[in-house]
Amino acid sequence: MSSSITLELILYTTAIGLLIIGLAGVALSRQMFRMVLALVIAEAGANLMLVLAGYRWDAIAPILTSLSDHPVMVDPVPQAMVLTAIVIGVGVQALAVSILIRIRQRYASLDRTEVAERMDAEIAATAGIKRDVSQEAPLGERPLPPIPANAIGSKGGGS
Amino acid sequence: MNNALVLTIALPLLGAFLLPVLMRTSTALGLWLGPLILSYGCWLLSTLWLSDTSLPISLAIGGFAPPLGINLYVDSLALLFAFAVQLLGLICWPFKLDQDTAHRQALMLLLIAAATGLALSGDLFNLYVFYELVAVATFGLVAASGTSAAYAATFRYLILSGIGSVMALLGIALLYSQTGTLNLAHLAQLAPEKLNNPLGLTAFLLMLIGIGVKAELFPVNSWAPEIYATASSKLSGFLAGLVSKLALLIILRLLILIFHQPEAVQVILVLGILGAISGELAAWRAKDLRRMLGFSSIGQLGVVFIALSLPDERGLLAVIALSLHHLIVKTGLFMLADGWGGSLQRLCSIAHTSPLGAALFVLFSLSLVGMPPLPGFWAKFTLITELASQNEPLYLIGLLVFLLATVIETSYLFRIAGSMYQKPAIDTARSAPPPKVSDFSLTAATLFGFALLAATLFIAPLGDGLQAIAAETQNIDLYINTVFPATSGGPL
Amino acid sequence: MRNLTGLLFAGGLGFMLLAIASGINFGNPAMLVGKAIQSSAPEQTGAANIVTSVVLGYRGIDTLGELSILFAAASAAGLILGRRHTTAGTMTKGGFVLHHGGALLFPLLLTIGFYIIFHGHLTPGGGFQGGVILAAAFFLPLLARPGARLHHAMLSLIEAFAGASFILIGLAALMQGEAFLQPMMDQHTLGQLFSAGTLPLLYLAVGLKVGAELASLLSHLAQTESEL
Amino acid sequence: MTEPELWIAILLGLMMLSAAIMVLVVKNHLAAVAAASVVSLGLALLFALMRAPDVAMTEAAVGAGLSSLILALALRRLGLWKIEGNLIKTDLLAIKNRRDTDA
Numbered sequence: 001m002s003s004s005i006t007l008e009l010i011l012y013t014t015a016i017g018l019l020i021i022g023l024a025g026v027a028l029s030r031q032m033f034r035m036v037l038a039l040v041i042a043e044a045g046a047n048l049m050l051v052l053a054g055y056r057w058d059a060i061a062p063i064l065t066s067l068s069d070h071p072v073m074v075d076p077v078p079q080a081m082v083l084t085a086i087v088i089g090v091g092v093q094a095l096a097v098s099i100l101i102r103i104r105q106r107y108a109s110l111d112r113t114e115v116a117e118r119m120d121a122e123i124a125a126t127a128g129i130k131r132d133v134s135q136e137a138p139l140g141e142r143p144l145p146p147i148p149a150n151a152i153g154s155k156g157g158g159s
Numbered sequence: 160m161n162n163a164l165v166l167t168i169a170l171p172l173l174g175a176f177l178l179p180v181l182m183r184t185s186t187a188l189g190l191w192l193g194p195l196i197l198s199y200g201c202w203l204l205s206t207l208w209l210s211d212t213s214l215p216i217s218l219a220i221g222g223f224a225p226p227l228g229i230n231l232y233v234d235s236l237a238l239l240f241a242f243a244v245q246l247l248g249l250i251c252w253p254f255k256l257d258q259d260t261a262h263r264q265a266l267m268l269l270l271i272a273a274a275t276g277l278a279l280s281g282d283l284f285n286l287y288v289f290y291e292l293v294a295v296a297t298f299g300l301v302a303a304s305g306t307s308a309a310y311a312a313t314f315r316y317l318i319l320s321g322i323g324s325v326m327a328l329l330g331i332a333l334l335y336s337q338t339g340t341l342n343l344a345h346l347a348q349l350a351p352e353k354l355n356n357p358l359g360l361t362a363f364l365l366m367l368i369g370i371g372v373k374a375e376l377f378p379v380n381s382w383a384p385e386i387y388a389t390a391s392s393k394l395s396g397f398l399a400g401l402v403s404k405l406a407l408l409i410i411l412r413l414l415i416l417i418f419h420q421p422e423a424v425q426v427i428l429v430l431g432i433l434g435a436i437s438g439e440l441a442a443w444r445a446k447d448l449r450r451m452l453g454f455s456s457i458g459q460l461g462v463v464f465i466a467l468s469l470p471d472e473r474g475l476l477a478v479i480a481l482s483l484h485h486l487i488v489k490t491g492l493f494m495l496a497d498g499w500g501g502s503l504q505r506l507c508s509i510a511h512t513s514p515l516g517a518a519l520f521v522l523f524s525l526s527l528v529g530m531p532p533l534p535g536f537w538a539k540f541t542l543i544t545e546l547a548s549q550n551e552p553l554y555l556i557g558l559l560v561f562l563l564a565t566v567i568e569t570s571y572l573f574r575i576a577g578s579m580y581q582k583p584a585i586d587t588a589r590s591a592p593p594p595k596v597s598d599f600s601l602t603a604a605t606l607f608g609f610a611l612l613a614a615t616l617f618i619a620p621l622g623d624g625l626q627a628i629a630a631e632t633q634n635i636d637l638y639i640n641t642v643f644p645a646t647s648g649g650p651l
Numbered sequence: 652m653r654n655l656t657g658l659l660f661a662g663g664l665g666f667m668l669l670a671i672a673s674g675i676n677f678g679n680p681a682m683l684v685g686k687a688i689q690s691s692a693p694e695q696t697g698a699a700n701i702v703t704s705v706v707l708g709y710r711g712i713d714t715l716g717e718l719s720i721l722f723a724a725a726s727a728a729g730l731i732l733g734r735r736h737t738t739a740g741t742m743t744k745g746g747f748v749l750h751h752g753g754a755l756l757f758p759l760l761l762t763i764g765f766y767i768i769f770h771g772h773l774t775p776g777g778g779f780q781g782g783v784i785l786a787a788a789f790f791l792p793l794l795a796r797p798g799a800r801l802h803h804a805m806l807s808l809i810e811a812f813a814g815a816s817f818i819l820i821g822l823a824a825l826m827q828g829e830a831f832l833q834p835m836m837d838q839h840t841l842g843q844l845f846s847a848g849t850l851p852l853l854y855l856a857v858g859l860k861v862g863a864e865l866a867s868l869l870s871h872l873a874q875t876e877s878e879l
Numbered sequence: 880m881t882e883p884e885l886w887i888a889i890l891l892g893l894m895m896l897s898a899a900i901m902v903l904v905v906k907n908h909l910a911a912v913a914a915a916s917v918v919s920l921g922l923a924l925l926f927a928l929m930r931a932p933d934v935a936m937t938e939a940a941v942g943a944g945l946s947s948l949i950l951a952l953a954l955r956r957l958g959l960w961k962i963e964g965n966l967i968k969t970d971l972l973a974i975k976n977r978r979d980t981d982a
Contacts, residue, residue, distance in 0.1 A: 007885050011925065012672060014892035018918070019329065020665040021899040026322060027657020032314065033908060033957060037915050039321045040946065041899045044922050046328040047938075051931050053336035054680055061930040062701040063775065064693060073701070074930045075685035076692075078335060080705035081284050082926075082934045084717045085328060087779055087861070088291050090941050090949070091724035092321060094868050095298055097953035098728040099314045101872075104957050106307035119311035123388045126308070127447035128502040165831040168712075169818050172719055176814035179726070179807055220712050222830040223695065226684050228709045262726045269723050276716070288716035295720050299727025310731070333671075339681030353681075358671045702933045775932035783940040790948075865945060872952040 011052050018045030032103070032110045036096045043089045047082050054078035161216055164207065164233060167200040167241060168279070171272035175265040182261035193264050194252060197271065200245040208238055215631065217281065217344075217642045225281070225642050226345045232281035232642060235628045236479070240278035240401075240408060243486065244271055247401050250603050251393040251490075253300075263303050270296035270397075277405040281642060283331055283341040286409055290327070290370065293402060294320045301390040312385035319382050320372050327369025333362040344642035347416040347635055354417060363418040364426060367410060374406035375460045377434035384441070384453035387493075392600070395449065396493030399456045400486045407463060407482060414467065415475075416635055424468045428553055431464025432560045439567040447502050451571070452492055458564055459485050459527075465557045466542050473545050476629040480538035483625075487614075488523045488535070491607030495520055498596035505594050508581040516596050517579045519608045524572040526611055529565060534614040537622065539565070696834050698772035698850050706777070707853045711821070711832040714853075718814055718860050725810075725864045732871045753795035760788035768858035769851060778854040782861025789866045793873055803870075806863050813859035820849055820856070884928060891928075895921035908959040909951070916947035 022042025026035050054075030062076040104110055107118055174196045182189035215234030219225055233241075248271040253263050273292035280286050294317075302313045335341060337358060338349045350359070372379045387395040414423065438458030445451035463485070466477040495516055499506055510517035526535035546558040596604070614621055631637065688709060689701060696704040706714055764784035771777025821832035834848045898917040905911050919942035926935035954960045 007888055009672070010885070010888050010892050011929070012675075014895060014925070016665055016668050017892075017896045018899055019325070019668075020661050021896070021903065023322065023325070023664065024658055024661040025903040026318060027661060028654055029903060033953075033959060034903065034911065035318055037902050037911055037950070039318065039325070040915055041902060041918055042322070042325045043328075044895075044918055044942070046325045046332065047934075048922060048925065049329055050332040050335070051926060051929055051934060053332045054682070054685060055929050056680065056682075059930060061775070061932050062689065063932075064699045064701065073689055075339070075680060075682045076688060076701040076705050077341070077685050077710075078332070079702045079931045079934050080710055080713075081331075082931070083702070083706060083779060083937050084284075084288060084710075084713050086934070086937050086941050087717050088288070088324075088720050090946050091721045092291070092295060092317065092324075093946060094872070094949050095295060095724045095727050095731075096314065096317050096321075097949055098731045098872065099298070099302055099310050099317065101953060101956045102302075102310045102731055103307070103314060106310065110957065110959075115311050116315070119308045119315075119385065122306070122308040123385070123450070124447070126306070127388070127449070128505060162825060162830055165825070166822075169715075169821065169831060172715065173815055173818045173822075175719070176722065176818070177811050180811040183804075218830070220831055221708060222824075222833040223709050227688055227691065229712055259730055262730045265726055266723060266730075269719050272719070273716070285710070285713055285716070288713050288720070292716050292720050292723060295723040295727065299723055299730060302727060303730045329668075333675070336675050336680055339683035339685060341684070345683070349683075358675065361667055361671050700933070775936055777933065780933075780936045780940045783937075783945050787944070869948065869952065872949060872956065 007057065008052065008055070011048065011055075015045045015048040015052060018042065018048065020045075030112055032100055032112050032115065035112070036093060036100065039096075040089070040093060043085070047085055047089075050078050050082050050085065161207070161212065161218060161233075163203060164218060164279075165220060165231065167203055167245065168272050168276050170196045170199065171268040171275070175268035175272070178265040178268065179261045189261060189264075190256075193268055194249060196268070197245050197249045197252070200275070201242065201249065204238060204242040204245060207233075208242065214238065215637065215641045226340055226342045229280065229282040229285045230342065230642060231279040232343070232638070233279060234631055234638075234641075236408070236632050237278050239483075239628070240405060241275050244274040244278060244401060244405075247397055247490065248274075250606075251397045253391070253393065254599075259303060263300065266296045266299045266303070270300065274402060274405055277409065281343050283334065283343060283346070285341075287324070287327055287331060290373070290406070290409075291324055293373065293405075294324070297386075297394075297398065297402070300394050301386055304389060304391055306389060308385075309389040312382070312389045316382040316386055319379055323369040323372035323379060325369075326365045330362045330365030330369060333358060333365070337362070342642065343412060343416055344639045347639055350417045350419070355420065359418060360420050360422055363413065363420070363423050366413060367423075367426070370406050370409050371430075372406075374403050374410060374464075375434070375438075375457045376464065377430040377437065377461065380434065380438075380457050380460075383457055384445075384450040387453035387456075388447065388449045392449070392493050392497035395452075395496070396490040399452070399493060400490035403456070403460055404482045404486055407460070407467070407478075411467060411475075411478065411632070415633060416638060424470070425553065427464055428468035428557055431461045431466075431468060432557055434458065434461030434464060435564045436461070436560050439564040443567050443571045445503075448496050448499055448506065448575075449493075451503070451575075452489065452496060455527075455568065455571075456485075456489055458568070459489070462542070462561055462564060465546070465561060468557070469542075469545050469549070469554075472626075472629050472633050473541060475633055476626055477538065477542040477545055479625050479629055479632075480534075480541060480622075484526065484535050484538045487607050487610050488527050491519065491604045491611075492523050494600045494604035494607065495523075495596055497600035499594050503575055503578070506575060507578050509594070510579045513596065513601075515605065516601060517576075519604050520579065521576050522608050522611065524576055528569045528572060532615055534611060534618060534621075537618055696850060697848060700772055700774060700777075702775075703772045703777055703850060703854070707850050707857075708834055711853070714857065715817060715821075715832070718817065718857060718864075721861060721864045722810070722814060725868045728868055728871050750795045753791045756791060757788055760784055760791070764788060764858070764862070768854055771854040771858075772850050778857030779861055781854075782858040783865060785858065785862030786865035786869065789862070790869045790873075793870060803867065806867050809859055810863035810867070813856045813863065817853060817856040817860070820853060888925065888928060891921045891925055895925075907961060908954055909961065912947060912950045912954060915950065916943050919943040919946065 019042050022038045022045055025038025029035050029038060054077060056074050059072040059074045062073040103115060107115055109115060174192050178189055178192060181192060218231040220229045253267055270293060273289045273296060276289035277286060280289060298313050298317055301309055338346060338353050340346060368379060375383050387399060435458050438454050438461055442451050442454035442458060445454055463478055463481045466474055466481055526533035529536045529539040546554050688705060692701045692704040696708040698704045764781045767776040767784060768778055768781035824833040825831045834850060895918050898914045901914040902911045919938060923935045923939040923943060926938055
């Protein structure tokens with residue numbers, strides 16, 4: 001029994017580790033492709049957690065071999081959910097990647113600060129706002145902590 | 160016959176699957192398919208509303224009884240939102256005809272199906288699936304506008320929403336590991352004994368952040384102004400008006416049915432306060448109409464979250480009233496932004512070229528600010544009295560912030576309205592023709608304006624109706640008994 | 652600043668999750684729904700693989716939603732990456748091994764894919780896994796031969812009708828006065844190939860839909876850089 | 880729960896975590912994609928260990944196979960497909976394996 005607890009703790013720690021690495025990676029990486037990869041890792045962690053939620057250490061896989069005996073099985077519901085989640089994840093990932101391809105074509109850059117800056121400039125330009133007017137107060141335009149202006153120009157990531 | 164209600168989700172999906180092929184064989188048929196399906200959905204929902212079926216009802220999909228299978232839970236609130244989805248989908252339908260029409264309309268149908276699912280579903284993971292479908296369809300529709308800024312904004316939204324969905328999935332995993340069920344009613348039964356602990360709170364916070372992405376909750380709302388500035392106005396109206404409310408509806412259900420901890424409420428209150436103040440301040444500084452609308456929508460949803468943190472039925476009434484009011488007004492404003500999007504300076508003395516649009520803008524602004532006869536006043540009035548009657552200091556801060564937000568809102572909305580009615584100055588710098596709202600959008604906006612005025616006239620019966628809806632939503636026992644009839648001690 | 656916020660957030664989350672670890676009863680989950688499904692699945696759906704019962708029966712609408720997500724992702728990618736190009740292949744010519752190996756692998760992958768789909772209600776596997784293999788089978792020629800291209804009209808036809816038939820099977824149940832997506836037809840003996848009523852049909856629809864969806868996604872991504 | 884399974888889980892967990900970190904720190908993008916597919920593969924093995932054969936199959940097919948294929952194809956279109964560069968030896972090995980499986 002005691003050894004079983006350790007196994008689940010290992011799995012739990014792995015799941016948390018993947019999640020944290022993934023989320024920190026999304027937050028930290030400058031390069032947009034790297035953000036997608038980090039998101040994939042975080043999703044893997046969440047999936048592991050979900051399967052873990054239905055895992056029993058004393059059970060068999062949820063496939064019946066005969067109707068007569070009723071062996072203890074692991075919970076099939078989280079497994080079905082993870083199946084769904086995995087496929088959803090890959091769909092989102094493919095979409096992210098195809099958007100990236102376009103961004104790369106248009107902006108010739110995958111640096112997140114640079115792309116964000118150019119996006120802001122483009123929105124302002126299509127709206128017909130003179131850029132120098134809004135330059136004095138870029139901080140107030142976002143509810144989130146904005147991208148520091150000094151980071152522009154230094155291309156980050158590993159590209 | 161109630162089983163047919165599932166058609167409001169299934170038919171748009173079917174239409175979406177078939178649309179690209181259908182469009183290739185017969186363009187006319189393809190073009191009519193979407194509006195036809197949506198009209199049928201509206202008809203289906205309104206007949207249910209008008210018939211003497213006693214709400215709420217619970218439909219088991221696949222004939223599997225609820226805790227095992229997935230059920231649709233249809234009460235007045237869910238029905239109202241489902242109807243709003245189908246109707247607004249019809250109004251915001253992308254009629255634009257080009258080579259991408261089939262795909263764009265298919266994505267719109269998917270978005271509508273998923274949004275209807277969000278309103279009706281009574282299963283946590285099913286809600287997650289529909290939530291993701293809403294997200295993916297939104298990405299596609301925003302990116303379909305094809306500008307570089309739209310791609311960049313979509314990508315940033317996608318990453319944020321991806322983080323959100325990981326969080327929500329994690330919350331679901333924690334909940335499931337603790338209770339072994341996903342059905343909301345079943346969870347509501349088990350919650351008092353199994354989820355009233357730090358683990359339950361953690362699960363709630365994770366799901367709050369996850370679902371809060373779409374509800375424009377404070378720390379995860381940076382996508383909103385960017386998306387609204389780059390997507391088409393109709394889509395922005397749909398997203399800001401409706402999808403955010405549907406995410407809010409999920410949070411509301413979770414809060415009422417499952418998570419009763421005071422900490423959960425406090426977190427929502429604090430995030431709401433922060434969202435309200437930051438959104439309104441940013442809107443005040445915004446220089447173009449669409450981003451201003453995006454920021455102000457963040458601010459107003461912050462106010463709704465403040466209302467959500469109120470404990471009793473009147474608080475819930477305020478939430479529902481504010482949400483519906485915001486739904487009508489914000490969608491109407493985005494309809495106007497269809498032609499007026501862009502710098503606020505372009506709107507200078509626009510009232511002389513398009514008086515109807517300017518009048519509508521003023522009407523919406525007045526209601527948004529809370530001018531007495533208009534519905535916005537009653538919604539805000541309920542909130543103020545309710546906030547003032549609480550004696551916790553945090554609620555007082557909420558009240559102050561709410562008043563401050565209203566003042567800021569007034570100042571920027573009427574700065575614009577004032578400039579609209581300015582005498583046309585001899586402005587040589589602006590040689591471009593004045594922006595014009597397309598006829599269709601103007602008609603739609605007029606409809607929203609009429610809806611607002613009608614609500615003003617019938618405010619008393621409307622208030623009673625909303626009160627009844629709030630009471631019904633608040634009633635946990637009713638929810639549980641509807642999903643699990645006959646069984647008293649629990650479904651399993 | 653932003654980095655710090657992100658790190659703090661991730662660290663806080665990790666701490667929170669570790670802190671509640673003691674509260675989770677690992678290895679002995681409540682399984683309220685899980686146990687009930689295990690005992691009733693053989694009678695209600697007739698599939699030996701209970702995960703399949705859950706995916707297509709109990710949570711059938713989830714699967715429908717998931718198919719829709721894939722469809723949405725594929726058509727959004729199609730919208731973003733532009734119209735179908737005439738050459739959807741790789742720039743470089745594949746080597747001898749790739750070329751002939753591809754030709755050899757194609758029928759093999761096809762067989763395996765359909766095998767996995769048709770045995771989804773009996774053994775591990777099913778529409779998703781089989782669909783991925785089908786997509787790989789159709790994508791392989793693209794990698795191997797530069798000029799090769801997918802039959803896009805065919806692909807979208809399969810895509811449309813596979814998805815539609817999933818819903819139509821569900822609607823057929825509704826027409827007969829039952830609930831949407833209710834399993835129908837005889838269940839036959841548990842463990843037989845022809846058992847579990849409509850479930851294998853649903854899985855076939857899922858497999859074809861997933862396969863077509865992924866193949867078109869992949870071919871969009873593999874387009875040559877002509878427009879650059 | 881038997882002793883060997885415990886060790887397998889520990890090893891797989893460590894492998895996945897280090898691969899996950901590698902995804903974020905390694906300079907070469909191809910190596911990062913390879914590391915991400917290592918994570919998926921480890922996850923698939925863990926699922927098999929946890930008596931979830933369906934999920935394991937899906938994760939292997941979708942996560943390790945398809946997802947890496949999508950990412951690799953994207954790398955080429957993004958112009959990040961570089962094999963040379965300042966790599967450490969283990970990465971190079973991983974890339975070779977990946978290319979073989981891709982082909």
